Amino acid sequence: VSLSTADRESRLAEARRVCQERGVPLTNQRRAVLQALLDRDDHPTADALYEVVVHDLPQISRATVYRSLDALVELGLAARVSHPGSATRFDPTVRRHHHLICDRCGAILDLEDPTLDRIPLPDTRPAGFRARDYSVQVRGLCERCTGGG
Ligand SMILES: [Zn+2]
Numbered sequence: 831v832s833l834s835t836a837d838r839e840s841r842l843a844e845a846r847r848v849c850q851e852r853g854v855p856l857t858n859q860r861r862a863v864l865q866a867l868l869d870r871d872d873h874p875t876a877d878a879l880y881e882v883v884v885h886d887l888p889q890i891s892r893a894t895v896y897r898s899l900d901a902l903v904e905l906g907l908a909a910r911v912s913h914p915g916s917a918t919r920f921d922p923t924v925r926r927h928h929h930l931i932c933d934r935c936g937a938i939l940d941l942e943d944p945t946l947d948r949i950p951l952p953d954t955r956p957a958g959f960r961a962r963d964y965s966v967q968v969r970g971l972c973e974r975c976t977g978g979g
């Protein structure tokens with residue numbers, strides 16, 4: 831789901847507040863990367879975001895975009911979406927939600943489902959692991975790849 835202008839502004843304000851609280855600068859580069867991510871609902875790769883950001887900041891390097899994304903994830907302003915065998919994708923939505931993943935083209939779509947939001951976290955403490963959150967990935971074929979729509 832694409833963000834409205836108001837949502838986008840409030841996410842940027844949140845980013846400024848979080849950076850201030852954590853005492854880290856919201857650099858031009860980080861802001862540009864976050865803005866580019868907020869404009870997308872297709873869970874872009876770091877390289878796809880670089881292609882967008884470099885239009886506004888021609889001096890920016892791929893490495894800076896990668897580091898900016900790491901910083902945004904660390905600050906809780908963006909999330910990583912990973913599935914085996916493909917490049918890490920980034921998500922502007924950090925609250926719990928789920929994904930539909932196309933096996934053929936790799937498209938990732940958001941899935942909001944209150945039923946999936948209520949799965950109890952397993953008690954894995956005997957293994958020394960503390961579950962914090964989860965996200966369900968539903969695999970299949972997207973509308974384009976099934977030829978429908
Ligand atoms: Zn597909």
Ligand SMILES: [Zn+2]
Binds near residue numbers: 940
């Ligand atoms: Zn998502």
